[in-house]
Amino acid sequence: MAVLVAGVLAQAVLTRAAQLRSLALAEEVFARLREEFLERATALPLSVVERAGTGDLVSRTTDDVDALSQSVRYGAPRILVAGVTAALTAVAAVLAGPVVALAGLVGLPLLAVTTRWYLRRAPAAYLAERAAWARLNSTLVETTDGARTVDAFGLGAHRDAVLDDVLRGTYAAERRTLALRTRWFPSIELSYSVPVVVALAWGGYLVADGAATAGQVTAVVLYLRQLVNPVSELLMWWDELQVGQASFARVVGLGDVEPDREERPGSPAGTDVRVQEVRYAYPRPDGSPGADVLHGVSLDLRPGERLAVVGPSGAGKSTLGRLIAGVHPPTAGSVRVGGAEVTGLPLDVMRRQVALVTQERHVFAGTLRDNLVLARPAASEAQVASTLAEVAAAGWVAALPAGTATSVGEGGHPLSPAQAQQVALARLVLADPHTLVLDEATSLLDPRAARHLERSLSAVLAGRTVVAIAHRLHTASDADRIAIVEAGRIAELGTHAELLARGGSYAALWESWHGRG
Template identity: 45%
Template sequence: MSAQGNLLPVATGRESWRTLRALARARRWPLIAAVAALVAGSLLAMLTPLVLGRIVDLVAAGKGAAAMTGPAAALVAVAIGAAFLKALGQVLVARVGEPSVAELREKALERALDLDLETVEAAGTGDLVSRVTEDMQLVAEVARDILAYFAISLLTIALTVVGLGALDWRFALAGLCAVPIQALTARWYLKAAPEVYAAERVARGALAQRQLDSIGGARTVRAFGLGERHLAGVAEASRAAIGLAMRAVRTQTRFYGRLNGAEFVGLTAILIVGFLMVRADIASIGEATAAALLFIRLFDPINIVLGLLDDIQQGGAGLARLAGVIDMPRRPAPEHPREPASAAVETEGVTFAYRPGHVVVDGVDLSVAPGERVALVGASGAGKTTLVKLIGGVHATGGGAVRLGGVPLEDLDQATLRRTVALVSQEVHVFAGTVADDLRLAAPEATEERLWEVLTMVGADGWATALPHGLATVVGEGGHRLTPTQGQQLALARLALADPPIAVLDEATAEAGSAGSRELEAAAARVLRGRTSLVVAHRLSQAADSDRVVVMAGGRVVEQGPHEELIAAGGGYARLWEAWRAHRAE
């Protein structure tokens, strides 16, 4: 497996074949039946040129129309039988390909969802998105539309060469004149194309990342006047992708031009040898005709096989990128997993850096009692979000320890960790599907009564009742559009359904307006009641309502205590509070 910079790894050829073999092994009998049907169909179709050659000999011998009845009937029977077997083979190939593609898609998505966030962030979400969308589509097209034609064409080529040899070895030898040109063409193409297509896939991933960064951070881009810079970046990535696409087109054009030259050389040799053999009375006109027709019959399958190498190469590049994700090493499971004894949270000397030498969290000691609500405040870049991600197990610490209920994070398996702590961020995402489906992502077994209960808890029952079809209303992509406040209410409702003992809210009310923020803060307070909770406070009203306020600066804890005590102390938090109150009064 190879890696390209910070991008996710790409599987080697051997690793990709291993993935394919595993998929095929699970469906060996339909695959064997498909190969048998395709072989039988190709054998039957090969009789057509031979029968036509026989008709030519009958005409040359001056035979009447009655002599043509048998060969004509044979042609009809051959056509019907070959068409049936070809269709059967394609159906059986589909029965192998479609489930294989579905399994590959499920494995890739399952592994993608299980990746560490820091790995995805280092690679860029565009790289991962392009793999599970564009690369998956390429592989699906190869399996669905290309695999059957490729297999049929290979069989046709092999059996037709055997047929030429059966007529006369000299016909086969003449036809082989095209092989050196075709072999050199294929060799050149197989060497040149993978590099081109792999580079094009990477360039498309980089373009997707540029677009995601610009669209996802549109507000920040506009606020800081970075529009021109981002447009220039997208344009640069687009030019790189277009340049590689044009390079791929030029490679493909040269490829087909050389194949046409090989066809001309091979057919010319067959016709010359046929003429000489007929003149020397070694072969009949019908046999020479059959040989020429057999060679002409090779044009399409050879062009299909070599032409489909274009799609196979792209599909292979896509498969390697998907297999690279699927085969990524998983986070090691604890040898002796433990269960947290309580809902307490403790960090001891925790440090973290996204890049060497750029420490974001620096030696933080923090202890949160079961059921306590702690607000984290501080300037942007103080390390608040990173700290709560470390507590939630999203990132692995660079030093120090995080303990939940007295148990270090590394002693918790992933299922226990996700059951113990849940994080709601400011990034609103409404999943495509019904409202009920969106909610049941957190608790698949939840009854409709329970769904309404949590919607009422977060203050969403009013708008949910007004939806055209209630909980059966489709929301998300292509469905009913929800406001940011409504999307965050759904996220809080999912948190209530998941019912973790420890909850983390990372500026979960930041995207709402002032009225929406008050609604969300009240909803969050109801959901967090009775849980150990850490709230990255976007508004200091959240800090004032907390049991304790922790002030961070430069990755360190600089103040902590109840809101009133910190105000009385007259330190940095008190000044921050006064500035925030003055801003609200304006």
């Protein structure tokens, strides 16, 4: 009795110690995983991050980490305890009746074969299941974020069809893993039952032959029955580990994403920008290149020049700006800054040379100062104040409850779209790149706010090379030169006066716009 009590107490202590240790270890592991994931994501070129998709990245840091946490927090201690319990029970069976216990070996071949069959198929199936859930999350996020667009264009039925298709894929992936389990688990149950039946028959024979006692047979049969629970738990958590393994592969797999460029050490020898015979084709979902969006574009930017890029929607203006900013490498030709291929520069060097500002504005949760100094963490208060004054934001910042210490972003003080854009532009000023690509950076603001912000930018942009992609022609008329992009080519290039004198596409566009004004 004392031995039994001691065994039960030892099991309880071992179980508690294993769980406590695994929980502490799990929190350390998850914190490290999230930190490393964010480091990998922010170290990747923007095009690679965009190719992965926001929904997929969020799914990796939420659903996959949660699935992994289940395995690490509870799987490791349960497997340890179940393994020790199974081993001690098997030893006890052997000690109770060595010859009778040989019956327990009967179930091992079936258990080994079916488990091997399962483990060869489970990792790929669970990985596909996690990827299917990521696609479902991405679809839901895209539909929710674009709810206004869906409503405005009557795309509800289309988005429903897309979601149904994704749900069918998720259902199929879930059925595949379920099919594996429904084949594996019954075979496990059979591997438990057969040894018990054999032990009874074999034990009866031994008792009749005088080679064993009825007590030995009874003890061995009970021990074999006692093995069912720990072995079942062991295999159940082994199955859970397959889910955790798939989730872990997705969390750390971002580091294995194929790069879209080959970095070469070095720094540019100047600030001139040269675009030579550039072609670009966005990749299809299967990774193969699509049709060319840009067709042999060549362009030389003089240091300190302000170039306006205008043209119809879909002409390739934004694509050209993203190539100049190093977001995408060209599929042919080259984009060079100071003689160095822009996408060949190390990312930290490239981001100090050319910066891209788009229509999107993001305000992070934190203080206004934290948002501003992202580009230069060591910036002094004087530099921050000077930057705010340059982008004409000093007035409204001074009126905030705590100035630059005011909490903004989610749950904080709300900023208007114009104020959020000023924060984005202030980051650029602090980053101090010599070339800026403004991709319709003020197009989502109302005309008065946009005009005010563009006037305030004049001092900020002085001395920098600026590529301004815009649909408001007053922006173009103020530029040093204007490039008209049509069908992926530069159709016209010159000053405002020169292009008006030619009477081409720009002149027609100006006349149409000016006439409406």
